[in-house]
Amino acid sequence: MAENLHLLMSGFAIVLQPLNFIWLTVGVVLGTMIGVLPGIGPISGVALLIPLTYNMNPVTALMTMSGLYYGAMYGGSTTSILLNVPGENSSVVTCLDGFQLAKKGRAGSALGISAIGSFVAGTIGVILLQFLAPPLGQWALAFGPAEYFSLMLLGLMSATTLNEGSASKGLMAVGLGLALGTIGIDLQTGTTRFTFGRLDLLDGIDFLVLALGLFSIAEVLWEATHREGAAERIKLNSPYPTWKDIKESAGAILRGSSLGFFLGVLPGVGASTASFVSYAVEKQISKNPDEFGKGALRGVAAPESANNGASEGALVSLLSLGLPGSGTTAVMLGALMMFGIQPGPMLIPKHPEIFWGIVASMYIGNVMLLILNLPLVPLFAKILDIPKQLLLPLIVVLSSIGVYALSNSRTDLEMMLFFGLCGILMRVYQIPTPPMILALVLGPMVEQSMRQALTISRGNWNTFVVHPISATLLVLALAFLLFPFLRRVAAQSRLKGVHRA
Amino acid sequence: MFRRSYHLALALLLVLILVASVTAGCAKKYPNKPITIIAPAGPGGGWDLTARSVSKVLADTKLVSVATTVENQAGGGGGVALANVVQNKKGDGYTLVVYSPPLILINLNGQSKFGYKDITPLARLTTDYQIIAVSAKSKYKTLKDVMDALKKDPKSLTVGGASAPGSMDHLSFMLAASKAGVNVKDVPYVSFPDGSQLMSNLISGKIDVASTGVGETLGQLEAKTVIGLAVTAPKRYTDPRLKDVPTLKESGIDVTFDVWRGIFGPPDMPADAKAYISKALENMVKSTNWKKDVLEKYNWIDAYLPGDQFKSFLDEQNKALGDLLKTLGLIK
Amino acid sequence: MRRLGADRILALGMAVFSLAYIYSAWRLPRFTMSTVVDADVFPIAVGLFLLVLSAALWVEAGSGLLGKVIYSWAGFDFKALLIHTVLVTGFILALEPLGFLITTFIYLTLAAHFMGYPRFKVILTVAALFSVGTYLLFNVVLNVPLPAGILGFLGL
Numbered sequence: 003m004a005e006n007l008h009l010l011m012s013g014f015a016i017v018l019q020p021l022n023f024i025w026l027t028v029g030v031v032l033g034t035m036i037g038v039l040p041g042i043g044p045i046s047g048v049a050l051l052i053p054l055t056y057n058m059n060p061v062t063a064l065m066t067m068s069g070l071y072y073g074a075m076y077g078g079s080t081t082s083i084l085l086n087v088p089g090e091n092s093s094v095v096t097c098l099d100g101f102q103l104a105k106k107g108r109a110g111s112a113l114g115i116s117a118i119g120s121f122v123a124g125t126i127g128v129i130l131l132q133f134l135a136p137p138l139g140q141w142a143l144a145f146g147p148a149e150y151f152s153l154m155l156l157g158l159m160s161a162t163t164l165n166e167g168s169a170s171k172g173l174m175a176v177g178l179g180l181a182l183g184t185i186g187i188d189l190q191t192g193t194t195r196f197t198f199g200r201l202d203l204l205d206g207i208d209f210l211v212l213a214l215g216l217f218s219i220a221e222v223l224w225e226a227t228h229r230e231g232a233a234e235r236i237k238l239n240s241p242y243p244t245w246k247d248i249k250e251s252a253g254a255i256l257r258g259s260s261l262g263f264f265l266g267v268l269p270g271v272g273a274s275t276a277s278f279v280s281y282a283v284e285k286q287i288s289k290n291p292d293e294f295g296k297g298a299l300r301g302v303a304a305p306e307s308a309n310n311g312a313s314e315g316a317l318v319s320l321l322s323l324g325l326p327g328s329g330t331t332a333v334m335l336g337a338l339m340m341f342g343i344q345p346g347p348m349l350i351p352k353h354p355e356i357f358w359g360i361v362a363s364m365y366i367g368n369v370m371l372l373i374l375n376l377p378l379v380p381l382f383a384k385i386l387d388i389p390k391q392l393l394l395p396l397i398v399v400l401s402s403i404g405v406y407a408l409s410n411s412r413t414d415l416e417m418m419l420f421f422g423l424c425g426i427l428m429r430v431y432q433i434p435t436p437p438m439i440l441a442l443v444l445g446p447m448v449e450q451s452m453r454q455a456l457t458i459s460r461g462n463w464n465t466f467v468v469h470p471i472s473a474t475l476l477v478l479a480l481a482f483l484l485f486p487f488l489r490r491v492a493a494q495s496r497l498k499g500v501h502r503a
Numbered sequence: 504m505f506r507r508s509y510h511l512a513l514a515l516l517l518v519l520i521l522v523a524s525v526t527a528g529c530a531k532k533y534p535n536k537p538i539t540i541i542a543p544a545g546p547g548g549g550w551d552l553t554a555r556s557v558s559k560v561l562a563d564t565k566l567v568s569v570a571t572t573v574e575n576q577a578g579g580g581g582g583v584a585l586a587n588v589v590q591n592k593k594g595d596g597y598t599l600v601v602y603s604p605p606l607i608l609i610n611l612n613g614q615s616k617f618g619y620k621d622i623t624p625l626a627r628l629t630t631d632y633q634i635i636a637v638s639a640k641s642k643y644k645t646l647k648d649v650m651d652a653l654k655k656d657p658k659s660l661t662v663g664g665a666s667a668p669g670s671m672d673h674l675s676f677m678l679a680a681s682k683a684g685v686n687v688k689d690v691p692y693v694s695f696p697d698g699s700q701l702m703s704n705l706i707s708g709k710i711d712v713a714s715t716g717v718g719e720t721l722g723q724l725e726a727k728t729v730i731g732l733a734v735t736a737p738k739r740y741t742d743p744r745l746k747d748v749p750t751l752k753e754s755g756i757d758v759t760f761d762v763w764r765g766i767f768g769p770p771d772m773p774a775d776a777k778a779y780i781s782k783a784l785e786n787m788v789k790s791t792n793w794k795k796d797v798l799e800k801y802n803w804i805d806a807y808l809p810g811d812q813f814k815s816f817l818d819e820q821n822k823a824l825g826d827l828l829k830t831l832g833l834i835k
Numbered sequence: 836m837r838r839l840g841a842d843r844i845l846a847l848g849m850a851v852f853s854l855a856y857i858y859s860a861w862r863l864p865r866f867t868m869s870t871v872v873d874a875d876v877f878p879i880a881v882g883l884f885l886l887v888l889s890a891a892l893w894v895e896a897g898s899g900l901l902g903k904v905i906y907s908w909a910g911f912d913f914k915a916l917l918i919h920t921v922l923v924t925g926f927i928l929a930l931e932p933l934g935f936l937i938t939t940f941i942y943l944t945l946a947a948h949f950m951g952y953p954r955f956k957v958i959l960t961v962a963a964l965f966s967v968g969t970y971l972l973f974n975v976v977l978n979v980p981l982p983a984g985i986l987g988f989l990g991l
Contacts, residue, residue: 039972049575050977168892174849177888178885192668193873195874201615204580205577205578226916226918226949227913227919228912325700336551339552340796346726347725395942396965402926407981410574412927415930416927452872454695457693574980687868831868
């Protein structure tokens with residue numbers, strides 16, 4: 003323990019060297035910027051940094067890269083809240099309530115809470131990373147295909163909470179998302195499915211294309227066809243969150259942070275899944291679930307904390323096992339090798355300065371990001387002063403850049419427009435769009451892990467219940483499904499009790 | 504106010520266009536603008552590392568007088584980038600692309616109608632090999648143990664890889680197993696979306712055997728969480744983490760499986776550009792920067808072949824991989 | 836449009852889609868090596884799920900459970916939808932051949948104009964500044980190439 007404290011102190015000493023400090027600043031500033039800009043996410047951001055780090059020492063480089071990684075999670079919410087354009091994959095769910103809050107003139111509260119939530123999650127994340135990295139890495143190893151299947155099924159159950167109105171329509175949206183997820187090369191057999199002979203569909207449909215289409219493009223087309231209110235401007239009520247806002251979202255932030263972190267530790271789960279799941283959990287346990295989707299502050303606080311938590315959780319398996327859990331950490335693994343450092347279980351014992359340097363830099367980086375992001379809130383909120391007729395075309399261009407930068411493919415842009423038009427139809431017919439997006443994210447993982455598990459068990463379905471973690475998750479999934487129902491029953495019986503008394 | 508900024512913007516645009524057309528007007532000899540190296544996948548994998556390493560060494564050694572930038576063009580196992588290079592970059596001297604065996608595989612399995620014959624091989628640079636590994640806790644200690652068990656009952660073990668059937672991880676294991684006399688069609692194969700998930704499932708014993716690129720396992724071999732049973736190389740690695748891992752041939756299976764990586768140009772690449780780049784690559788592989796900063800760090804083996812020899816190597820590979828896919832019944 | 840009719844049309848459309856999806860999943864080639872669950876199983880299950888939901892919606896639509904909300908095509912300006920869909924389509928198609936700068940400038944100008952923004956000079960200024968600014972930011976600062984198109988000779 004005392005030794006660790008000593009190591010942490012030496013980590014701080016490394017970070018506070020002027021050059022390192024400057025690079026960390028560059029990392030977090032660039033990260034915020036990349037987060038704000040649609041189309042360029044942390045993966046390409048870290049890749050962009052690589053040439054700059056050629057002549058650095060490895061600690062500085064890794065510090066800068068991880069600064070960029072979690073910095074992007076701070077910025078990602080900005081365009082989601084203000085324009086309904088998700089800046090990153092992991093900020094898709096922030097659109098749901100963030101944009102509604104902005105419409106009500108509470109953009110300041112939403113932006114401020116997401117910055118504070120990111121900070122809290124970042125700090126909790128680094129504390130967990132510092133104390134639990136190796137044991138948590140071992141915990142992640144316990145997750146095999148059966149456990150992943152049950153976990154993803156639990157996530158999919160949470161899609162049902164994103165539902166409003168007709169149950170069959172909400173489930174239809176889930177089904178459509180699952181169907182979209184089957185497009186592309188099947189990982190277990192190599193069979194090409196539903197690509198209509200098109201090369202650009204072989205890797206499937208990126209869910210950012212779907213999200214930008216259903217949210218941003220549909221919003222623009224919708225506004226264009228409903229011109230009555232177009233000229234009115236949104237009044238900004240308060241540029242900063244109030245104490246009431248903070249108190250209201252504190253629970254959501256704490257839950258989102260820890261949930262995000264633990265999900266982030268598991269390879270392949272990632273920040274986007276974590277943000278969706280934490281949103282669903284928050285809605286599920288809320289006393290007023292109906293508020294969600296109409297501008298609930300907790301609907302912003304939870305996912306924005308979760309994606310930050312997840313980005314730090316992903317560092318656990320990279321640093322303690324050498325197994326990158328996300329696209330961004332995979333690029334960081336490549337960078338480590340470039341410095342001649344072999345990522346693996348021996349990394350922390352052999353290069354403690356890297357681990358502790360990163361941990362120390364994360365404490366400082368998160369404070370820097372909070373200081374950087376809070377003053378930006380009123381500034382960004384000013385975007386809403388732009389008249390709608392000018393702003394809406396800009397949203398189309400920003401979304402297009404976001405999609406085009408993914409793979410430089412026109413097909414993706416065409417699909418985005420197609421999904422935009424679908425979004426209009428879905429609005430008119432009152433089919434909810436969020437469950438479809440979540441199903442597209444989780445569907446392929448549900449399918450693949452189910453088939454992996456069944457191949458391993460030689461077709462025995464018991465495999466999902468004999469493994470304790472998997473069984474627990476399945477019970478939770480069931481509970482998730484029944485929870486609203488149970489609560490209604492409980493409320494009714496309480497009501498009866500009151501009457502009797 | 505608005506009028507002024509409007510004029511300003513227009514003027515700015517005009518000036519930009521003018522300046523640029525003047526600079527573009529005076530054509531110089533090749534190369535006179537930046538060269539793009541396409542990595543046909545996202546950041547982080549072997550293609551990306553190769554493209555970035557080439558770009559870096561060419562810059563450090565000043566073998567190419569202009570800047571080289573890396574562009575990631577992911578999709579369809581490299582097929583999207585291939586179609587782009589074949590269809591849109593014909594005759595362009597400023598686009599290069601990195602490929603490895605999937606270039607041949609996606610053509611053989613019909614995913615891509617284009618193949619190595621449609622682009623210009625400039626140089627083979629490196630070779631990597633595949634490894635067959637088990638968890639440190641496994642009861643199987645040698646490749647022979649594994650193959651014997653599979654010969655007795657092909658379903659007695661689960662084999663995992665980090666890519667779909669018909670791609671390298673799958674093929675390299677099945678090639679070895681079929682040579683050893685295993686009925687490979689019945690061997691259960693699980694594919695994971697990336698090397699991390701493959702390794703964690705191997706370490707924790709969810710799968711019995713992993714077949715993947717050597718690089719994926721180095722960190723685990725070092726920590727002794729994973730044991731290498733065989734590499735598909737013709738001779739043992741000298742790296743301390745790998746020197747105790749026998750080759751397939753030593754284990755009684757006389758095959759090798761190469762994961763070559765090379766640089767290609769677009770179809771009909773101009774002769775001056777082709778000559779210039781070929782020469783630069785030839786000098787690059789001799790440089791200490793290449794040996795120290797790339798080969799040593801990534802554990803890649805130098806496998807330089809100039810364009811024409813690379814071409815005939817590709818012809819052989821195409822035939823061998825085609826035969827293997829037919830044996831496994833994956834193509835007709 | 837009355838609710839009952841609209842939801843029944845939706846249910847029918849979804850049923851047709853699910854049948855087509857199940858059919859094309861069923862026609863997928865079989866995997867020739869060892870596998871427990873082939874590539875067609877999950878899609879067929881999803882297709883059946885959607886088929887059941889279509890039936891459920893058909894029933895639900897008739898049951899009056901969904902209330903009597905009328906679908907809001909009311910106040911929907913179809914001409915504007917057409918114009919803006921055409922504009923976005925044009926933007927997408929022209930982006931690669933014409934390049935980001937020109938396409939964005941033209942699109943922003945036309946779209947803002949058709950949205951009904953009155954001051955044309957402001958539109959032109961915003962369009963010019965935004966397209967040039969974004970292009971420089973992405974291509975020069977961030978090194979993420981947006982298409983240069985016919986201005987490619989600029990070498991930016």
